Amino acid sequence: MSTHPLEEILHPQSIAVVGASNNPDAFGYRYTHHLLDYGYQGKIYPVNPRYSEIVGIKAYPSIRDIPGTVDYVICCIGASGVLNMLEECSQKGVKCVHLFTGRFSETGRREDAQLEQEILKKARKWGIRLIGPNCLGLYYPREGISYIHDFPREPGSVGMAFQTGGGSGFFIHLASLRGIRFSKVISYGNALDLNECDFLDYFAQDPETKIILMYVEGVRDGRKFFSSLRQAASTKPVIILKGGRGKSGMRAAASHTAALASSMKIWENLVAQAGAISAQDFDELADLAVSFYFLPPIEGPRVGMSGGGGGHSVLAADECEEAGLDVIPLPAEIREELRSKGSPIWDWVGNPIDTSILGGFGLTGTDMLQMMARNQNFDLLIAIINEHTPAGKEGIIRGSRIEVKGIIKVKKESSKPLLVVAGEKSPGIENHNYWRWRDLSKVRTKLLAANIPVYPTTGRAARAARTLMDYYQKRR
């Protein structure tokens, strides 16, 4: 068990929800409900003078009235009530208050910023740590704490500190559809007390966390942040998405979390110097997270590719090269092996393998992928699911089943990094259950179950692979 001060805060024996409610549209309802629903094992104390029972459990008029100790408070009341509530917390020995409450400095109004400062002053005086204000707080599946009702219940090894709550929800859904599970996530909003440095320091030493993701709009203390970042990045991959990069984004950031964004170029250089990785948007953040989550180190740029067929293969090669990978010609040993086995296309087939020319020659994409997996010349493999052959329904379903089986076989036999590309499709409701899109969903499920990462395009797979290669080469 770690000795970092956040460790105790993140394992509360009891949680009070101040402003708890029986109205399902209220956050005070949701926080209480989710604690029960996710199986939080500590004591839950809903606080609201207007109810005697909330979500089926006894409610208390105030924190003062709670019989036992309270470790952690989730505060959903309006800004004007926070100071009073904090005082009650101090009397009760509360260790940490998560201020879901917003409308402080992010409004841009002086009086709101002043109240925020007053809250900080009092919290310091009373020894209470604050998460927020203006944030969604903690998602810690292992402890049964969540701020959204349908985040994954199984824990994983990705830790996240996000300055945006809605963005963190969007990203957790996005990443969990791609097979990622989380150790703990903190949406920390205005970062009045506990801030990005505290969370970085904590994740750096947290044995439950193997990969750290951050969304940051502004940092309180640049020098301290980059020092924490360097320390964290020396222990595990840290990937940062920066919001508020341009003048309008900065303006938006100011009214979102009152953060002051800095010059983007300087920022990115400092991130790279610290050994961390920059992502440009949620999709790239997900691609990189998925890559670190599922892949072994990528040692070099030489990629072997199969599938896609025709123009897809041509574009796939272009996209790999543009991402800085090296789509080497098919090694002579593989041509020789094909020739010795009597394959009539030994001199025609190349890398990328255009699987559309294999048909009828007793050679499958898996055969080719296996040869590449055994060959020393390749540092990584990319298999493109050939989802748009001109075959009919049965042919496509049969084909994708064989293809996926082959890819999983290669993955089991080889320790080479293996990435799969399968088109992302969002049909309208009228096509939602069409067999074509259902089949793609099945492909995805089977590959993820075999711990094989799936990317929507070759370009995105290639860019993520190249970033991983650079990361591992830098650390050698």
Next chain:
Amino acid sequence: MSTHPLEEILHPQSIAVVGASNNPDAFGYRYTHHLLDYGYQGKIYPVNPRYSEIVGIKAYPSIRDIPGTVDYVICCIGASGVLNMLEECSQKGVKCVHLFTGRFSETGRREDAQLEQEILKKARKWGIRLIGPNCLGLYYPREGISYIHDFPREPGSVGMAFQTGGGSGFFIHLASLRGIRFSKVISYGNALDLNECDFLDYFAQDPETKIILMYVEGVRDGRKFFSSLRQAASTKPVIILKGGRGKSGMRAAASHTAALASSMKIWENLVAQAGAISAQDFDELADLAVSFYFLPPIEGPRVGMSGGGGGHSVLAADECEEAGLDVIPLPAEIREELRSKGSPIWDWVGNPIDTSILGGFGLTGTDMLQMMARNQNFDLLIAIINEHTPAGKEGIIRGSRIEVKGIIKVKKESSKPLLVVAGEKSPGIENHNYWRWRDLSKVRTKLLAANIPVYPTTGRAARAARTLMDYYQKRR
């Protein structure tokens, strides 16, 4: 009716499928089946000496045995039989042969390339035009001709000439999920006779085609191509995706369609000079096609944005700015209007509108979007579907219904270009029917039904919008 020579070729009174088959896995089956299935109104003649009936209609041992005239032939037999078949076609007065047949120059072998040249020589001698070889041929929904069994049956106004067949299938599915429908699509493979220039010239004057999309690996005659391109681009938007951009992509292109790719920089400059637009991948091609398909001209870079909330709004502003749009501050008139209506957040809310701060103040995202639509300072509007509010199931479904209704209202009231961003999600089969992803599918269907284009990310919407703006400014 156009007088272009392709016009007659594309409206055959009768089609023979040589190498037709009753085996559902064979292309000879598929072409015959799809003609029937898509309701082709001309005569269909399956040709195969081994069958007396194919897909329920009378089959003929050879082209010679067909009783009537034959305008168009789809050839699915092996390469070695093509010359004989051509000779029969010449006796029958066939105007055009689509050679699905492959394994010619794309194998890189001399004898295959020689046979290909011999075929060209004979076709010229006999006055037969060729599509292909090594291609999927024609998809013309209005005429009931298709090479894939589940392309849309309704016609539209996008014309495509694609040097890749599989890639064209992938793209047609991708684009049709985004609301696009097609006038006619030609997959033309090795471009032995009819080539990219012929198709460009044809689409340029084709009244059924409003937007031209091309996938090109190499062109036969650069000077002629750019002259055709200039001419076509002067009449309607032409968007080109180039395959074979790098050295490995070029290698792949050679073995795919035997095309020789040229230096990419020169290529892109020439495309721009001709007034056409370059796309980098299938996704960008789809984004641009969707934008031209649904949007009126975009006159300037000043964008008004709503939705997303919090970090999403911050990143959305960044992505717009990085794409070359101008996320202007909220105009004074709108602040004044908000203040005069007594809105307590008149001084806090900005552009992008963070809809997460509107709650409880009697102001909706639609209200804000309407004010922006009426305001002269905005050239375009981007609405981001707020799919990840922390609300529960009912709240999210209700919220998205209201949001979509509001967006459609704005679209009806205003002629301003309006783009919508809704996350693209590909769940595994276990989550395929989860309400969250079904709801997104419903959102997509409703918006497309109202002719509003939907993009998976703000960055992609913004880049497409900027490209359209440049296109229209150049033409003024």
